[in-house]
Amino acid sequence: MVDALRSAGRVLRSRGRIVDLRPANGYKPEIVIRRGPRRVEVGPIVRDPDPDVAAATRAVRQVVRAGEFAVVHAARPRWRSTYADLRAVENTLAESEHWHLPAATRRRIVREGRPGDAREMVGVLSLNVLRRR
């Protein structure tokens, strides 16, 4: 990961920026159904402990401490991603080996969801913007 940051630094213009967007350490995403103003909390998405997320945090800290990059912006924004149906939710989760839809949450999506409802995944991200020093 440190190598990836250094490679990125080599292809940047002098005033260029590196953006590191990823799940925040230890956050727990969940599924919510929205029907107009009504909001139903359906249940959690299981996210395996991902050692790579912690390693990425360490990598950013390492290159900053070494004086190679400086952090110009850091935030932990909440994110929300909207899906029309259960299949779209499952397709998205299938792209990550670390995220799984528990059977109980899936059952509640089926039970609570109506055509026209929005199925939302909500969680917390880590956003770092770096510049080369």
Add this chain to the structure above:
Amino acid sequence: MALIERGVRLGGKDVLEVGCGNGRLTLAYAGRARSVVAIEPNAAIVARARARARSARLRRVRFAARPAQTGIRGGPFDVVLFSYSLC
């Protein structure tokens, strides 16, 4: 997208996106960037991203199936965006 643009503007910029997946994020900003190179190691997923970009008639975005370890090259770029890929 608004989350990212709180920290850096992508409009008019040359962007390298590392780990673009199916292009969901890429398509959200590619219309405003000057150019986008989006890399992702999984060739099947890259094919899906290309198809989405074609459907959206985006011409300034180029997708390539290559991993971050060897794929961060070319440029120079104004922004290198690791979307869920530094980890």
